[in-house]
Amino acid sequence: MTAFPDLAAVEAMDAVDPLRSMRDRFILPEGVIYLDGNSLGAASHGAFSELQAAASKEWGQDLIRAWNTAGWFDMPTELGDRIGRLIGAAPGQTVVCDTTSTNIYKVLHAALAMRPDRSVIVAEGNSFPTDLYMAEGVASTRAGAVLRLEGVDAPSIEELIDDKVAVVLVNHVNYKSGELRDMAALTRKAQAAGALIVWDLCHSAGALPVDLDGANVDFAVGCTYKYINGGPGAPAFIYAATRHLADVQQPLSGWWGHARPFAFEQGYAADAGIRRFLCGTQPILTMRALKGALDDWDNVDMAALRKKSIALTDLFIQLVEARCGAYGLKLESPRNGTKRGSQVSFEHDNAYAIMQALIARGVIGDFRAPATVRFGFTPLYVGFKDVWQAVEILEDIMRTGAWKDARFAVKSAVT
Template sequence: MSETPEFPAGAGPHEPPGSREMAARAAALDAADPLAAVRDRFVLDAAPDHASGDAAVYLDGNSLGALPRTVAGRVADVIAREWGELRIRSWTESGWWTAPERVGDKIAPLIGAAPGQVVVGDSTSVNLFKAVVGGVRMAGKGCTEILVDATTFPTDGYIARSAARMTGLAVRPVEPARIADEVTERTALALVNHVDYRTGRLNDLPGITHALHSAGALAVWDLCHSAGALPVGLDAHHVDLAVGCTYKYLNGGPGAPAFLYLRESLQERFESPLPGWNSHADPFAMDPAYAPAEGIARGRVGTPDILSLLALEAALEVWDGVSVDAVRTKSLALTDFFLECVGVHVPPDRARSVTPYDHRQRGSQVSLECRGAGEVMDELIRRGVVGDFRRPDVLRFGFTPLYTSFADAERAARVLGEVLGALPEVGTGAAGTGG
């Protein structure tokens, strides 16, 4: 590994050809953006202290979404009034008890689900465990394997292997594009990421789900990098189970509770591997024998995390009057424009996109491969362009259309060009955090 390189503070000696043209195009695109006003619903940097003096560009919403303005006041009220004054009465008078399903119904239209099929609570990992074990228990007799997306976020693989050990099945990693060819009558289910966390590649949810069903297997989807960024269509494509976090494109805050989707027609058959008192048909009977609640409530486990759950509920207000289709249109326009700006600003052969250019295969992030990605991202952040990186050499830029502007995209590419242009050769850096 080479020593940490020195990064000159300014740009190169000459303005890159096309810089003014790209900045002008960004301004025109922002002026015509129908979602531009939604940006004001978030708390974003005005003028932080960094090398350029400009406002920071936040392109890490694929790890942690920005703070919606409605959240602070709502959380303050929950603490001071609902907890501080009403106390235990808030479980009924303030609606705490029904919050997991109520907030689930707010998320449902963002992932293409009808009401009564989404419950919010626990972490993504816990919900993955519930979905995989519960799915195996619903699978047909004679099933011997679970297919797992071979490019998955590591937690999904850990959970799948643990579930397989518990249920006596084997885990078989398969590239998402090969699942339709690899599924057999022995497959209980497949656990697949809708969007690859590292590359931003969008996997074929309709096609893979159909292929699994044709073989008699269930489809379990991880929506962590797609919920709130693009249309998912869970009901339309007959997905069986799905999970997702809410702190990325849904902007629920650090550690915000995750969600579990369970198709209505499967709910009666769903047997949770974590039968907590909160999912009992009569929770306050304190019956030593477990009887699951009706409907999506059987996806609950223990006492809900009220503070974070109600912060998420407030955060979801930013979606008022916003359609997921409009978000997807802007997402593709933003990522197209960013890739074009990279082509203008970044010296040839210094970085290449590992995110597909094809709209049908792209989520809402752009991942660029370059040498010394860790130090490069550190320098970008120092100059006010906040993304993240994944070992060994991938820069990730997440585009949240609710608050990311085209000017943000142009500036990020321009600063990246300055950083890479100043460095003929760099070493490797330390890993980032988050999914």
């Protein structure tokens, strides 16, 4: 990359992009540069095709028989193992189910029970909030349990880890800044202190290579509707290391987690494997869209994905700073690509209005309170020219002051 790439240089980057053909698998609206795949991934033809089959043929024609003929009951583990490839998990350790929030409850509760002589849960003050809310919820079920937060109780999470800590709940990539944690190092640190660790992969699964087994992680959770492109509210996943499966117990002990769900026994007996993290009947239609989305991932080289992700985000930072530097946008994400997920955030006092002006011009990122514009770069369907064009529009909005239009000042219910 040259110091100040021009359009020709950017187009040349697209021309040699080994993931370029992936874009054709996705349905992207005309006139939109979609930089919000870190919030809701785009739809693919494959996802729609699976959804259509699940609805028309399986539900519509096979009806109840589809539980057997279409393998609905096994989808949580089948799709779990396919996500496993993206997150460095050998088969049998990942299951797709429920929501990230619910899954955090299951694994945190289970981890706390595995350390009965310890009472502290450590998390990040700047975590995506639901992680903290769920940790509060888990703590409320055990007398004496305490939640300690990075940024509140100590400057760094490492300083909070001591021999009273039962479990550390930490985000691999911060939802707002995009900062990427060193998974292996923090896992070692927590385990050396006798604690267990839960990684939240919402902003790293499908965004970059993850190596849960290699880092000896205990538990992880994550969502499938961001970089994995499973669709709005697609079910989340849980990873539990094989070494914990025989003994771990979680309290959402529903029939789908039973060793013999169709024996209709009176007492609960957990499945011997990862299915013990299941609870109730899963949303099959949504899960089938996720199956289609995972088909898209079949031949994706995760190292190439990461390389492109860093190149996209590096280019965006470079162009924004070069072309919009005079307008008060301050980089909030790590400048070093190896310390960053696949997203870039800038701070600005008028972040909300700026993002609304961008969206009105077809550049879709999002706003995060109080003052962040956030842009996600999904390497499967975002190209280098998209980055160029997005910055062209951003520069125009900043230069002309278009964001000052009154219609951009009113906040929507969901921002």
